[in-house]
Amino acid sequence: MTTQGGRRDTRFGRLLRRGFTDPAAAGRFLDVPALAGVHDDQLFLDALGATADPDLALRGLVHLVESLTSQDERAVDGADNGAQTLLDTLLTAKPLRDRLLGVLGASEALGDHLARHPHDWKALATYESADLHPGLPDFEDALAEAGDPDALRVAYRRCLLSLAARDVCGTTELAETAAELADLATATLRAALAMARSEEPEDAAVCKLAVVGMGKCGGRELNYVSDVDVIFVAEPADGADEDKALRAAGRLAARLMRICSDTTPEGTIWPVDANLRPEGRNGPLVRTLSSHVAYYQRWAKTWEFQALLKARPVAGDPTLGREYCEAVAPMVWQAAERENFVPDVQQMRRRVEANIPVAHVERELKLGPGGLRDVEFAVQLLQLVHGRSDGTLRSSTTLDALEALAAGGYVGRQDAAALDASYRFLRTMEHRIQLHRMRRTHLMPEDEADQRRLGRSMGFRVEPVAELHKAWRRHAASVRRLHEKLFYRPLLDAVAQLAPGEARLSTRAATQRLEALGYADPSAALRHLEALASGVSRKAAIQRTLLPVLLGWFADSADPDAGLLGFRQISDALGKTPWYLRLLRDEGAAAENLARVLSAGRFAPDLLLRAPEAVALLGTAERLEPRGRDALTQEILAAVNRADDPEQAVAAARGVRRRELFRTAAADIVGAYGTEESPVPEDPGPGVDRVGTALSDINAATLAGALRAAVRGKWGDELPTRFAVIGMGRFGGRELGYGSDADVLFVHEPREGVGDEEASKAAFAVANEMRRLLQLPSADPPLPVDADLRPEGKSGPLVRTLASYAAYYQRWSQVWESQALLRAEPVAGDAELGRRFTDLVDPLRYPAEGPGEEAEREIRRLKARMEGERLPRGADPTTHTKLGRGGLSDVEWTVQLLQLRHAWAEPGLRTTRTREALAAAHAAGLLETEDAQTLDEAWLLATRVRNAAMLVRGRPGDTFPSEPRELAAVGRYLGYDGGTGEMVDDYRRTTRRARAVMERIFYGA
Template identity: 80%
Template sequence: MTVPGRRSSTFSRLLRHGFTDPSGAERLLDVPELSALRDDPVLLDALGATADPDLALRGLVRLVEAQPETERQTLTTTLLSAKPFRDRLLGVLGASEALADHLARHPRDWESLVTYEAADLHPGVAEFEQGLAEATDAVSLRVAYRRCLLAIAARDVCGTTDVAQAAAELADLATATLRAALAIARSAEPADAAMCRLAVIAMGKCGGHELNYVSDVDVIFVGEPSEGADEGKAIQAATRLASHLMRICSETTVEGTIWPVDANLRPEGRNGPLVRTLSSHLAYYQRWAKTWEFQALLKARAVAGDLELGAQYIDAVSPLVWQAAERENFVPDVQQMRRRVVANIPAAQVERELKLGPGGLRDVEFAVQLLQLVHGRSDATLHSGTTLDALAALAAGGYVGRADASQLDEAYRFLRAMEHRIQLYRLRRTHLVPEDEADLRRLGRSLGLRTDPVAELNREWKRHAAVVRRLHEKLFYRPLLDAVAQLAPGEIRLSPRAAGQRLEALGYADPAAALRHLEALASGVTRKAAIQRTLLPVLLGWFADSADPDAGLLGFRKVSDALGKTPWYLRLLRDEGAAAENLARVLSAGRLAPDLLLRAPEAVALLGDPEGLKPRGRDHLEQEVLAAVGRADDAEHAVAAARGVRRRELFRTAAADLIRSYGTEDNPREPDPGALVDRVGEAVTDLNAVTIAGALRAAVRAEWGEELPTRFAVIGMGRFGGHELGYGSDADVLFVHEPREGVDEQEAAKAANRVVAEMRRLLQLPTADPPLLIDADLRPEGKSGPLVRSLKSYEAYYRRWSLVWESQALLRAAPMAGDQELADRFIELVDPLRYPAEGLGEDAVREIRRLKARMESERLPRGADPTLHAKLGRGGLSDVEWTVQLLQMRHGWAEPGLRTTRTREALAAAHAAGLIPTEEAQTLDEAWVLATRVRNAVMLVRGRPGDTFPSDPRELAAVARYLGYEPGHVGEMVDDYRRITRRARAVVEELFYGA
């Protein structure tokens, strides 16, 4: 019974000791079973020191109530008299609801926490084997395992062991458990045990001696026949034993489960045999294994079964691990492994992911393991499977700065401690930081944060995650900078050979040149060099994530040299994260965009402006170009000014295309490739149109002042008229004029011809910019006909002489520059030709098919692969466009939607009109978009146009990255192109040829 007046003082004391439910705690303290404890102030102090005093008190009441009457006094007496035991027991009860449940089910197991001897403080495998020795089946093994786990958790929460020691003890307990489970399996099947030798190899965190409280235990099984036994039957027997071992540990019983045993890291994964001989393992690793498998083997450790056989396995595979960095596919494998760090995390969980999220545990482990693989081939001190030991060895060897290693060690320990305490609460496998306030409070208090546990926990977690995220990049590249800058002698002792190895492993084909660039950028004590040393660790990582890191670094050096004295340049990159990443992506993606940028380095500013990547409207561009032309002293300077605008805007377009194709933190990858193609086509078309308009104005001003004696217009044809130009496309045009009132026709024609000649001369002046070639070969009579005609001449020609191919070509005719009213009248003139009333006759259809077949046989370049030629090959641009154009000429008179110069728009209209089924329309559209993107990619990557995939491996890889393929998947890209265009060709055969 509660003494009157005592409640209020107890209530306040409970609040002071950290109880969140003091009323409930008072009721629990009043239960008869706690009569010997409730008035002792030592108990409240001890409860208040736990992570969750309310949870600890509830667990204590359950434990005391579960004791037999004869044992209850012993427990309470020990609790009050032995401080180490009291701290251990209450510490566990306040941190783990699951272990409190275990103690309530097995009330005598508290006695395992009483001993306090040297051997008990840091037990190893032998001590844990003793603790499991009496287990004879799966249920008793689970009980014994939890009893041992209880002692590990007690040492952990009381600070007797640190997080690394606790992880090592958990790995040792797992080792002892695997041995006990194998012993149980052998006793159940003695005949199998006699027939084979079976070694259990621990992998992952168990192999690395850094296990979690709740984790899969990754293993590999190696089997050999006993002397005189048949190998096939012995491996079958070993497989039965291994399967039984896995069931003993993994299956759920009335006592719960221990942990799943996962053998999926074995050769061929879950599709491969569970047990292999040593020679079979070696054959697989020597021939088929991927780089990530060697990375996994870095932690391999023989733990159970035939330890001699296990040691032979480790000795055999270790040399292969340390040769992995020399493998041909190491670089793309490394890049792919880097992406796996944050892959497959649900978006709603990424901010709470302690393991896989940015700045999480996997970042540390991956960084350390990669550096081990790179440098461990020549330095055996790096061959540890334990993350923190390996990190210390990397620092001692000069591969990582000591200050960086110290910060990373601290962050890793904190994050692992968080992970341990989160899992310990309910003994569930999770890496998510909880959202509930009470869970966060308990977690913070368990880590020693007591003033404001939730706020302090979030602050410390974010601080350590930020350190990891920063150092994840810095670990790879900062030592390189310190080595070449020579500002901190003795801090990092990375040799030129080691620096070259690191750069080579990360994809740099010319490490020596890369080191020279780094030295030029980062050496010295100037403010510029200091900012570069801040920027480069992250930039180098972005370069390494591309198909051509060397080009990215070289381009960055050139841009930095050009803008080095410009005050805003480095400040922009330092302060605007998006600008730096955008620049890195652009510089390492190919030749076109960097070449454009180096001709006008100030265009870097576009990359830091949120609006900078949006294309400018045609009207705005035309005003700028014509104003620049008007200010120029002569025609040559006028066209140079127009080209300057085109160069800048072409860079803007290419940069936006690359950034949206690759995806960055601020600009996610564009999910619709067709939208990218449309944006590029529209932007490049507008650029060429306004450049031609500028050349026209310059040519007129040079001889006639402000007005030409004849009205003059430029009509776009082909992809130009279709607003579908690529980066390397020519501009197909027709020139039309009409004499002004009172001007003689011959004089007007001479003026028109002179202005065309001058425009072509101006546009063909030598320049380092991508050329703008105007092609008038689609004019009446082709190359044999006059370059420019009057509107009346066009009308007479088309009325009398026009051929079906000319009508087809006019499907793309659209005004581009010059006199808009004249251009509109030209379009009115040609509409009846391109959309003939009642459609095409059969003779015309046959003629179009004949022309297409002739083009296929004659125009494909000799030696070109017809399955990979984007323009003229099977299912390529020509196939799709001729098919759509035939539909336009046959049905355009009746379907207004078909009266467009744009291919995709016409295809969509044909589908909407029921002229082409949905699946066929989608097939043609997909093939046309893909072929267009291939041509754009080739120009972006090589800096010159091309219709086929590049043969150079680096260029081909860059095209693949632009098209959205991960490193190492070039073959998949080519296969996909052939498959998509093959399907498109089948549609063309049906719709165009009527097959």
């Protein structure tokens, strides 16, 4: 026989399993006489266990039944037994049971309302279609019988009771619940205005008053507990005096606000907030329509137009309310054209975050990073920028607007879906928090019991608190990431700055804009635009968003037509690639970077057209950073090892080289490398050194790949002799330009046990095979390998042993070879052998006590001979960057003579890099500051001109282009936005000064 204690223990366990946190108290409540008919019913107990807070639901039900019982006892004979009716219905009607217990378990405030007005439970017992999805007329009918403000408060709570029941039971989803709350607020405002008019009929007779909903009420996305933002607009009734009408309208508006906002024993409905009106709380409560319009035209700030995005007539004179919205709408959709509009909106969001109390930051669902405001501000900013020309975006409801932005291609589908899901989650959390005590808050509760109830109300039942926090963190992180991606995208500000009507291009508007922007062939450009943007596909929609901005960026170049043509070619090549247009629309400065690269000349676009997927590098400055020799060598060697034959191996190495050349050129063009410290004081230079280093590293890694391919093709994993490639000239100095050859020496040393003849044959074969592989026909840029600086030049053997080099240099070396060896640096192959080679040549290039007078005279004779014989016929010596007056040769020979003279005593001069040696000479007192600066400036400028010529024309050149557009493109690269004459004059002036320094120091003039 079960004991009483055993029965209680069994019940205790059942209640714990159903989610009760205080089973003992729950047992006492279940045993109260008022629940005698249901306390052991399993369906009833299961329904309690399904609520957010079973303890709260049970306690609320007991209070409701006791209140009904008390009323029954006071009722006259023959009255219905309300308590018993409720209990009987709970046992037989599952929908009522779920609704009533669901509300009681989620909202202590609504449970208190039922305890005060117990018969209101019947509002949950009807199941007409209007009850499941009521509209504004249904709410108006439900409030119509309220004869005074307290009755209105009771009727409002009764409606709210049904609305909350549908919400917590899942009959309505978030957007429907928010819309119903807004409709209920609208009906309440109308009822309150009707009461105010009935109290003051004389005021009502002399004015027309319209109430315009703002904020979440206007957007039909209201919270359970929120200020209801409104603006009042009034006009005199027929024949009435305007001043008198405005005073009357002000009294009606004030009375409406008090009816809704006052607190009585029946509580309050919600505060009515009119502070979004012109001049805020300092301005008149009510204005005429013309006064509103005048204010917005002259005085309104950016945030006020953002607020007007949600304006909607909700009560009062419908015609006047509609006229108000029609009057302000054009100004809303022109707001993005205001100066600094996008930065102003962004700054406003930052101010909101900055003003959050420190203690609340970690608990904020609404205002903090990753909160609801992040979604709302991002959506509104995108609406205001793009909605000027796309009417589909002009929704006042956040989720509807987000859906429209995704449909129009302004936001990626995945991003929109993620924002939608996170916004719904966060708003649902906010609703559940507010519903508990019907208080306005958007902070995560601190009490664990409150968090447990919140987690259960969100569907988390195993570990509700932990699961809730995990989901919250995930959604907040997603919102913040997408907010920063959308809200701060550079394209937004550019689109906002377009003139009215340009954000979407008609044929006529496009032609006019193309002509105005200086396109040489507007007809061809228009054909490109039509091919890119015509149709109804999502791709075309995104292109229509991008193109107006891109056209402006192309126009800010020397050759807009080439930029647009390149964009069409890239878009055609990547048209079916989903990430391409998404990258340009969403990520960083990708679109602007692409526009600048495509319109800067032929070199970078040609590289990109051969591998269009490299456009992904343009998304951020970090992706344009050079990768470094070790990383590139590792990647290329891995690709070579995977190839089936040497030809495939070198093709793979060339593919990596092509991508890296594009990375370097693109970064150079968009200025991602910034500026560098000049080796001499007070003379900052551009990123020439980093470009030279990047290009040298790329070619060194490619040679390493070609060497590995040549060896694997015949000898497998190991060549019979150690083999190293020594970089010479600009290659060894890490100063390569885009069109430079790779000057090299080949050195080998037989492995132990291998004869000299076998080793030499292997070394010669591998050197020739490297050159053959690198010369194979290919669409990739060539890498000419020049070994003419070897001993005896073209007449000497292509490869020598280290001992042969030592014997030659000891016996036959000439002064020009010592000078050439100043640039010698190992670049590929056996690192130890390369180091031993540089150790071998150090005494030649850094001769003790200097080269001597005869050697210096020979160097000067060679330089003079080169100036007289090697300058191309017809070339202008004042603009030839390599051999002309004050050009690269003048600076480099001057620096190299100083190295030959003093490097034996000044370690800083023992470098292969021109600018480093120049800095060391200055530091050692061998050059005056002004002379060092003059030589450095000339070297930098000549190097940049050579690089610019290659970037613009796609082929090497040592002088300025003669074609006007190409010359203008070189000017843009060098920072000359005006005429090219100034650029050439500056070049001549700079190099003339350098020549004077060179003649004094090098020739001793």
